[in-house]
Amino acid sequence: MGWNKVAIIGVGLIKFGELFEKSWEIMVEEAYLNAINSVDKGFNPKDIEAAWLGDCRPGAHGSQTLAGVSLVGNIGLAGIPCTHIENGCPTGSDTFRNGCLGVASGVYDVVLVVGAEKMRDKSTAELLSLASQGHPIIQRGETAMTMFAPQAIRHMHEYGTTKEQMAMVAVKNHKNGVYDPYSHYRYEITIEDVYKSPMVCSPLNLLDCCPQTDGAAAAILCRADMAEKYTDKTVYVAGFGMGTDVFYVHEKEDFTEFVASVRAAKQAYSMAGIGPGDIDVAEVHDCFTITEIINYEDLGFCSKGQGGKLIEKGETYIGGRIPVNPSGGLISKGHPLGATGIAQISELFWQLREEVRASGGFGDPAINEKRQVEIKKGYALQHNVGGRGISNSVVTILTNKKG
Amino acid sequence: MGWNKVAIIGVGLIKFGELFEKSWEIMVEEAYLNAINSVDKGFNPKDIEAAWLGDCRPGAHGSQTLAGVSLVGNIGLAGIPCTHIENGCPTGSDTFRNGCLGVASGVYDVVLVVGAEKMRDKSTAELLSLASQGHPIIQRGETAMTMFAPQAIRHMHEYGTTKEQMAMVAVKNHKNGVYDPYSHYRYEITIEDVYKSPMVCSPLNLLDCCPQTDGAAAAILCRADMAEKYTDKTVYVAGFGMGTDVFYVHEKEDFTEFVASVRAAKQAYSMAGIGPGDIDVAEVHDCFTITEIINYEDLGFCSKGQGGKLIEKGETYIGGRIPVNPSGGLISKGHPLGATGIAQISELFWQLREEVRASGGFGDPAINEKRQVEIKKGYALQHNVGGRGISNSVVTILTNKKG
Numbered sequence: 001m002g003w004n005k006v007a008i009i010g011v012g013l014i015k016f017g018e019l020f021e022k023s024w025e026i027m028v029e030e031a032y033l034n035a036i037n038s039v040d041k042g043f044n045p046k047d048i049e050a051a052w053l054g055d056c057r058p059g060a061h062g063s064q065t066l067a068g069v070s071l072v073g074n075i076g077l078a079g080i081p082c083t084h085i086e087n088g089c090p091t092g093s094d095t096f097r098n099g100c101l102g103v104a105s106g107v108y109d110v111v112l113v114v115g116a117e118k119m120r121d122k123s124t125a126e127l128l129s130l131a132s133q134g135h136p137i138i139q140r141g142e143t144a145m146t147m148f149a150p151q152a153i154r155h156m157h158e159y160g161t162t163k164e165q166m167a168m169v170a171v172k173n174h175k176n177g178v179y180d181p182y183s184h185y186r187y188e189i190t191i192e193d194v195y196k197s198p199m200v201c202s203p204l205n206l207l208d209c210c211p212q213t214d215g216a217a218a219a220i221l222c223r224a225d226m227a228e229k230y231t232d233k234t235v236y237v238a239g240f241g242m243g244t245d246v247f248y249v250h251e252k253e254d255f256t257e258f259v260a261s262v263r264a265a266k267q268a269y270s271m272a273g274i275g276p277g278d279i280d281v282a283e284v285h286d287c288f289t290i291t292e293i294i295n296y297e298d299l300g301f302c303s304k305g306q307g308g309k310l311i312e313k314g315e316t317y318i319g320g321r322i323p324v325n326p327s328g329g330l331i332s333k334g335h336p337l338g339a340t341g342i343a344q345i346s347e348l349f350w351q352l353r354e355e356v357r358a359s360g361g362f363g364d365p366a367i368n369e370k371r372q373v374e375i376k377k378g379y380a381l382q383h384n385v386g387g388r389g390i391s392n393s394v395v396t397i398l399t400n401k402k403g
Numbered sequence: 404m405g406w407n408k409v410a411i412i413g414v415g416l417i418k419f420g421e422l423f424e425k426s427w428e429i430m431v432e433e434a435y436l437n438a439i440n441s442v443d444k445g446f447n448p449k450d451i452e453a454a455w456l457g458d459c460r461p462g463a464h465g466s467q468t469l470a471g472v473s474l475v476g477n478i479g480l481a482g483i484p485c486t487h488i489e490n491g492c493p494t495g496s497d498t499f500r501n502g503c504l505g506v507a508s509g510v511y512d513v514v515l516v517v518g519a520e521k522m523r524d525k526s527t528a529e530l531l532s533l534a535s536q537g538h539p540i541i542q543r544g545e546t547a548m549t550m551f552a553p554q555a556i557r558h559m560h561e562y563g564t565t566k567e568q569m570a571m572v573a574v575k576n577h578k579n580g581v582y583d584p585y586s587h588y589r590y591e592i593t594i595e596d597v598y599k600s601p602m603v604c605s606p607l608n609l610l611d612c613c614p615q616t617d618g619a620a621a622a623i624l625c626r627a628d629m630a631e632k633y634t635d636k637t638v639y640v641a642g643f644g645m646g647t648d649v650f651y652v653h654e655k656e657d658f659t660e661f662v663a664s665v666r667a668a669k670q671a672y673s674m675a676g677i678g679p680g681d682i683d684v685a686e687v688h689d690c691f692t693i694t695e696i697i698n699y700e701d702l703g704f705c706s707k708g709q710g711g712k713l714i715e716k717g718e719t720y721i722g723g724r725i726p727v728n729p730s731g732g733l734i735s736k737g738h739p740l741g742a743t744g745i746a747q748i749s750e751l752f753w754q755l756r757e758e759v760r761a762s763g764g765f766g767d768p769a770i771n772e773k774r775q776v777e778i779k780k781g782y783a784l785q786h787n788v789g790g791r792g793i794s795n796s797v798v799t800i801l802t803n804k805k806g
Binding site: 073078098100 | 507
């Protein structure tokens with residue numbers, strides 16, 4: 001059976017988008033309030049004994065560093081410990097992972113994890129300069145695009161993956177985003193739209209890429225054996241894994257998989273005591289369309305090289321064999337780095353509780369429910385990959401089964 | 404009895420200073436190698452299952468964010484999880500705390516914690532701009548100096564603390580630094596020297612302040628019940644605490660104590676099942692001389708308002724009732740933010756094992772041993788305080804007793 005030492009008792013997020021009108025402080029406060037108000041049997045904030053804050057780009061809101069007090073001092077919880085984590089694209093999910101370790105350690109019974117990111121208050125050029133790392137010559141010109149585009153080219157060459165299959169990922173995720181009230185974009189697109197959108201870095205057009213999005217998300221965790229105090233519909237953390245990889249391009253052996261993801265998934269499946277066939281629904285890191293296709297393979301949803309065919313056969317649509325990114329994913333919902341992982345977990349919390357209709361009280365229930373997947377085996381998988389040289393990945397497995 | 408779920412089996416650091424000749428990568432590698440080579444019965448790096456990296460100012464080495472792979476990819480450990488933590492001045496000690504939670508959770512048996520900071524590669528003005536936070540008008544002009552100097556003035560006013568008592572802290576710590584081969588500064592100073600040094604922010608002269616220092620430190624932790632595999636002289640983590648406080652000046656109620664420290668100490672003493680009278684030696688956060696005096700009170704080494712008299716009576720000198728900062732402290736050894744907490748823990752590891760003479764194989768044993776304190780009750784205390792508005796503190800208690 002799974003690890004199941006930690007329970008999720010509440011989640012909350014804010015509508016993702018270009019939130020020029022909201023300060024960072026307002027964003028985290030709203031996500032936090034939505035999380036505590038979501039706890040079924042009520043929740044006293046005084047129960048929170050420790051917190052973790054995920055925020056990836058300290059420079060994005062005014063060249064600031066962000067000690068954990070920036071969170072707790074801001075939401076009326078000054079006093080308790082708060083750790084600030086930055087860990088590239090998996091910042092949110094690693095923040096969640098550290099919160100789980102805190103509870104499982106026996107030191108804290110109830111903890112808060114919050115992820116947030118201001119991506120639009122500064123120019124993309126400034127944001128990119130913050131992400132540059134490593135040897136100044138070896139890493140010259142390395143951006144997210146120039147790291148992921150060669151993966152697409154190699155995957156096309158090795159396995160016959162097509163531009164059309166990649167575009168299908170964007171079409172699917174935009175369609176799902178229409179049904180998610182928190183999504184940055186809420187409109188459908190066609191394969192033609194992807195082809196006609198500006199070329200950013202061949203073979204990736206603009207609509208193959210996720211947008212720059214502001215957002216925040218929060219979750220409240222407690223010891224599994226305490227969860228009934230707060231809810232009768234507990235979601236448990238069945239397992240998690242985090243993997244890393246070498247980060248310089250010349251050190252990589254394979255351009256068709258993300259080694260960090262494979263490692264993270266292996267740990268998470270092992271801890272949860274299940275395999276890919278047990279997953280009812282997944283929220284995975286589709287920063288680019290090719291990323292989602294490679295994720296299918298790295299996470300074991302299909303065999304190596306078959307990712308393109310998996311989307312082509314419609315198996316990852318809502319209603320398919322293994323629905324992926326019902327929330328709209330990074331491509332439609334958006335990717336506020338620190339928030340993304342916790343927002344994915346929030347979506348899976350609702351999916352496993354079959355509460356997507358409500359979506360935390362946001363949106364039109366009749367529209368929201370169109371993204372509810374069928375829960376059969378009771379397991380859901382969250383995944384992020386990124387960081388310096390695509391060398392960092394977190395996988396989390398949630399379940400509605402007690403153990 | 405104490406918590407004692409986690410053992411420290413090895414520590415390592417590099418000589419602190421202005422390390423223009425060493426890249427960040429070289430600094431962390433040297434500290435890591437010193438730590439693994441320090442394990443008594445030998446150590447296979449493959450035993451490390453997870454890592455935490457503390458580094459406070461991502462902008463300090465080229466406007467970079469620092470995902471955890473920057474550490475593990477650099478030291479040949481690509482594959483394992485690595486979380487990057489930033490948490491103001493307690494970054495190093497909070498990194499250690501998260502490593503402890505990781506081991507105590509039962510998920511990882513052996514973990515690595517590394518702290519590092521490049522403080523000198525960029526100008527102080529650039530570094531300060533990175534630390535600015537919060538409301539742009541309310542926080543205007545807030546620097547470390549302008550936060551700590553008013554504390555000194557108020558403490559002088561309330562309790563009769565004197566400039567001379569403050570200077571005595573600098574004299575003591577510089578004297579101790581002479582005996583620490585890792586210390587940035589290794590020369591004695593006099594009270595007159597402090598008075599004659601340039602006024603930085605009244606009443607703090609230059610020699611009341613810690614310098615800007617580059618450095619790195621590492622520690623290897625494991626489950627307490629596994630420690631005998633690695634060493635017969637285990638040091639255990641008896642307890643730890645982390646406290647936060649409101650961060651805007653106008654919200655503070657008292658300018659003569661650091662509320663975050665009081666909260667952190669209370670948690671740590673409670674977890675360790677001891678009180679201040681059980682501490683044989685302490686490494687505390689003397690970013691300024693007044694800080695050490697207030698720490699004496701906040702940590703319970705004397706009653707409120709008596710901190711100045713404690714140093715005046717010589718009780719915190721090596722050989723005194725409660726020796727504080729035998730390593731030279733931040734004032735003499737230096738304060739590379741991410742590294743400081745783990746370097747303090749390294750010093751206390753050697754103190755508790757009565758191995759200061761060797762100091763990890765560095766320096767002249769005949770000089771090193773002059774800073775060895777007498778170990779009576781077997782407990783040592785580490786402390787950091789700082790972050791936005793002096794609102795963030797970590798206290799760690801170590802012991803040589805099995806529990």
